[in-house]
Amino acid sequence: MLWVKALHIVFVASWFAGLFYLPRIYVNLAMVEPGSLAERERLLLMARKLLRFTTLLAVPALGLGLWLWLGYGIGRGTGWMHAKLGVVLLVVGYHHACVLLLRKFERGANTRNHRWYRWFNEAPVLLLLAAVVLVVVKPF
Template identity: 80%
Template sequence: MLWVKAFHIVFIASWFAGLFYLPRIFVNLAMVPEGSTAERDRLLLMARKLLRFTTMIAVPAVLLGAWLWLGYGIGRGQGWMHAKLFVVLLVVGYHHACAVLLRKIEQGRSTRSHVWFRWFNEIPVFMMLAAVLLVVVKPF
């Protein structure tokens, strides 16, 4: 079980690293001057690669978490685990929102400002904080 838990933590940390940085690339994309295609293309390439990597990391993170929950019974029937699972759903939704935003940016349909993306970039910090507090403190 400790091996599963250790790898779960590594994959979660890696997944969140991607979710912390991908919206930062969106900030930079929103600030690209009109006509600067080389800079835009480079940032889009970085964003696509990071999204692909982050998605590949998210899958084992979720599967290992499910293994801990269902296979070992960690948190089964406890309120803190239900809250944490809700946070996990929010993180998956945020990940999906990043993919949708990237598609819109690629198609030139994004109307979001760099300020909006800066605020959007803060969301995973709060989700990670909530998940860690729920797992460590187990408030209910």
């Protein structure tokens, strides 16, 4: 079980690293001058590659978490686990929102400015904080 837990932590940390950085690329994309095609394409390429890599990291993070919960019974029937599962759903939703935002950038249909993306970039920090507090402190 400790190996599964250790791997889960590593993959979650790696997944979040991608979720921390991807919106920073969106900040830069939102600031690209209209005529800077090379810069725009370079940032889009970086965003695509990072999103693909981040998605590949999310799969084992989620799978190992399910294994700990369903296979080993960690947190089964406890309030903190229900709250943590809610946070996990929010993280998956945030990840999906990143996918949709990248598609908008690719189509040239972005309507948000760089300040909005700077605020959007703060969400995974708060989600990670919530998940860690729920797992370590187990407030209920």
